[in-house]
Amino acid sequence: MKKYIYSVISILLVCASCTKDEVPANYSIDYTNPQLFFEELEYHGAVLISKSGNDIIRKGFGMANHETGESNTVTTKFRIGSVSKTLTGMGIIQLKRDGLIASFDQSLSDLDPLFSSFSEITLRQLLMHQSGIPDYIPMVEDAAKTGEAISPIKICELLEEHISSEGLVFTPGTSMQYSNSNYLLAAVLIEKLAGSSYENYIHQNILQPLNMQHTEMGTNSIPSQGYAQGYNGTQNVSDYPMAITIGAGCWTSSVEDMEIWCKAVMEDEWLTEEEKNVIWGLDVAAETTVFGMSWFVSNINNKTFIWHGGDIDGFSSLIGFIPESEGVIIALSNEQDNTAIIRNTIIETILHNEF
Template identity: 30%
Template sequence: MSRRPSGRAGRIRSSLRLAAAAAVCSAVLGTSVQPAQAGSDRNPPPGTGLHQELRELVKRPDGPPGVIAVLRDGDHAEVYRAGVADVESGRPPRATDHMRIASVAKAFTGAVALGLVDRGRLHLDDTIGEVLPGQPAAWHRVTLRQLLHHTSGLPDYSASQGFFDIISEDPRHRFDSRHLLEFVADEDLEFRPGSRYQYSNSDNIAVALMAEAATGRRYESLLRELVYEPLGMDATSLPQGYRLPVPFLHGYQIDPEDGPVDVSEAFGASGAWAAGGIVSTPKDLTAFIRGYAGGALVSQRLRRQQFTFIPGALSQPPGPGRTEAGLAIYRYTTRCGAVYGHTGNTAGYTQLVAATADGRRSLTFSITTQTSLTNNPDLLARVREIQEDFVCALLHR
């Protein structure tokens, strides 16, 4: 195929290291600027128009080799796809292909934490000092609520020079996930807890550690008990290594000289863990967001607190329309209405999952390259326009 990677091995290895570094940089981007809402005067295209938008997306010189979107309304699901899951084989993407879901994993962390709050094992106003007394004293007044809202002020471990140096040198380095916060343990809070919003990977590591401390159980087991099993998800996992289960949707860095460089297994998951290490499929993500946004995993009392939103607070990368942050969930207000979910990006992948507040209608949208406000913002702008068209198609059914 014309998009098959080529070029010298040295350039490829360099591209892989740069991809890992780019994944870190995009994850820690500040969120003080709200991108303009795209396509406010556009009508939602028909189904054939949606297919055409995806075909045009993969044909862009900087576009992803593959894209897959799943629209579900009740028991009826429609799969839209373009391009390939793997440039070597040329096979199309499937809803059962595994992939890295990046920061969509933060919604899973929220599901675990809120599930434990409902069970009385944690409380939203529990502090790091009360639950994790071994963490730095300067962080002790931060609450679980602030961690879930990204208003904690915790310094982001993935922005630390020590972490960056390790992952840039060896993207497959095996971290001890439960000690990731030690990269910033000597740093004070970046601001007074609760005073402002700042997206931080450290928040979700701290949430997972609080969940483990409150239950005496591993976070991976809590995911299975509180999320996977209740929602019938059998293809989702939180690995430590760099291998992906087969079949998987290959992720690529688009190199100007070498074309698509496969970075699917170029880096390990241990350095992201609860902040972005989960591997899932479009099919499983559909089940997750329908249950999570629809309130199947938390009580109505707690859900009212979860759906307390901070205007202008972005997920990373920004999703369709205007964004507001709740407790481990975002509201995306498009020209056609609001949906609730999360986005994510890492080397090789950009993700969106969203659903209506009753969970009946949902969208999963996955492309096989990374984009963010700093990593190819032009591509991101187009992706957001297409995502908004899909949301409009979903809501107008």
């Protein structure tokens, strides 16, 4: 299995999301304690950082809803963007547990006739962004935002048409390129093999067993109470065609539910050692990042950080854990400005000062 290694900085700034944002210059903040750090970042969202089961910080910052005056808390629900991919990846692992997938090295066309155009691509390559399938978001987002109904199956058809005329971006397994298409296809595959909706399958096999009661599929418009509205500066940009994000950026959750999720996959009860090795059991050189199966693995200051980030209009998210110290870092934000560089600053600063 080939792996593709990148500098930590380049990977932390990758578009790990459903929408893109510009990357400004880095922040430079003198670190005193986590609360002052997030205040100086002018962070809008909710944060949880813990080590060996003890909280370092568990706090909301800024407003969940500027119109109603509701504040962010650790129970506020946020769109989590591409952090959703970690749930989709677990859904694929569950299919293998159920015997519906024989091997992660099966080709997509072997798994379902719908994927006959993807015969060169294995499931492992799909989940590690080594498929060469272009990102579908630029193909459909503008039309979806005008109200056009675009189903996941329609997106699969558009991708097939594009690949038929333009080809893959690269030969599968020879390179890596982050693409939301990989996880939309994975969600459709879950539905095909499980005979259930993607939403129901994730609920029944992940959310309900873990008692993640505040994680749900996102809706086009966000309710006014208990949920963070998404902002770009002072503009509320919450309305988004969530149907096009299935598998890739579709879930809404809270800091406390993401804590449950991180601890579950980090500890020994949820994943077997074999499954952990498949997902992130990779050698990672100092100050580099490797794409695992639905999680990124970074070596920062000689610490292993297993994580995912995400951005979707008005929101930015980060979840991750440090197995050596049982550390958890979760930061969910409802402010779009400078999201990529803020995520980078949080990771590097917190790992250096608290772990």
